[in-house]
Amino acid sequence: MKKKISNILFITISLFIVGTFAFSDSASAASFHHMTAHFMYKLTKLPKYVVQKTVNTHKSLYTLQVIHNDIIVRRVAKTRHHKKIKFSSKHQLRLKNFGHTQTWLYAGNNSWLVGAKPVKHPSENYYWDTEIARVKYPKKRKTISKLHNLPRLTHLNYATDMAQKDYPLLKRSEVAISPNRRWLLIGTVDTKNNGHFAIYNFKEINSKLNQAAHHSKKTVNLKYVKSVSAFHINKFFGTGPNQVNSIQGYEIDNKKAIYISRELKPASRNSSFPREVVKIPWNATNSSDWTRYKINNSHWKKVATELEGIELSGKNINLTVAYHKRNKSHDVIGNRVYKLKNIAN
Structure with a gap:
């Protein structure tokens, strides 16, 4: 009888402990929501490379691609009610050896912010950009090969609250501008995979870039x-349950909430990743305070996808999606733009 009571007590206590830990895990997890992506545009007449970023203005659509370490931006006038957008190399800006970026942001007066100064660390596959340049989009086809002629933000390792003595090397950087044009977000990842976020007054930064444009050095040192x-x-980037294993694009809303799109590039055994x-x-340094939106579309069952850059538009987000073949090579076969409705504040 005593043995039976002891067994009952053991089972009861065990269930209590398991239930307590299960509740704790659930309470500490980020909230998840499922969301359908709505088709907007099919991008055509582009090189068969991933479109890293699209910008959708009232009259035009811009695409940014990285081809052999060159950044290529193309613009096309939108035709009303047309969902198939045809691009041309006649309206193209090539930034020679500018590296890998998903930043292309309007800064006013036909000027745009874009990633620059690529650096490849031994553990990386890409030449990630470590500076942010400002460039004008040309009226006709143009190639820019000299970074030192452009005003730019440098020493982005200072865009953090971490003491510089503790900061490893800067690995990659991206920026975003809030819809009200008040905030400039600089997001960076260091070589120890810590994520850093800093906001600046956008008008102040743009003014400093205006001043730098008239100087020989043309740099704005964030120090x-x-x-x-x-x-x-800490350890923001990684494969753990509380980490982000892919960073494809940054955005920031007027309330300073940050949005990051993520999906790993298709691999030989996986046609698509989460x-x-x-x-x-x-x-929000604790992942339990984050919200994760699981994105899907019925058309994606037919292809291997790779989510790319994002763009805030009111309460919606425009999402660029690269299409790959569902085979071992996973060659790029196209790019599309989708809309995520009512995701932002």
């Missing part, structure tokens, strides 16, 4: 520019 706010997330947009409230 000497105070951010409005900054934070970092597709997500992760929403991170400002200063």
Whole structure:
């Protein structure tokens, strides 16, 4: 009888412990939502490479591709009600040896912010950009090969709250501008995979770039520019359950919430990986405070996908999606733009 009671007590206590830990795990997990992506545009007459970023303006559509370490931006006038967008190399800007970026942001006066100064670390497959340049989009086809002729933001390792003595090497950088044009977000990842986020007054940064454009050096060193706010997330990038294993694009809303699109490039055994947009409230260093949106579309069953850059548009997000063959080579076969409705504040 005593043995039976002991067994009952053991089982009861065990269930209590398991239930307690299960509840704790559930309470600490990020919230998940399933979301359908709605088709907007099919991008055609482009080189068979991934479109890293699209920008959808009132009259035009821009695409950014990285081809052999060159950044190529193309623009086409939109035709009303047409979902199939045809591009041409006649309206093209090539930035020679500018590296890998998913940043292409309008900065006013026909000027755009774009990634620059690529660096490849031993553990990386890409030449990630470590500076942000400002460039004008040309009226006709043009190639720019000299970075030192462009005004640009440098020393992006200062876009953080982490002490510089603790900061490893800068691995990659991207920027985003809030819809109200008030905030400039600089997002970076260091060589120890920590994620760094800092916001600056966009008008102040743009003014400093205007001044730098008239100087011989043309740089704005962030060591000497105070951010409005900054934070970092230790081990932000990685394969753990509380990490982000792919960073495809950054956005920031007027309330300073950060949005990051993620999906790994198709591999030989996987045609597609989990597709997500992760929403991170400002200063939310704990992943339990994040919201993860699982993205899907019925058409994606036929292809291997790779989510790319994102663009805030009101409460919606425009999402660029690369299509790959479902075979071992996973060659790029096309690019499309989808809309995620009512995802932003």
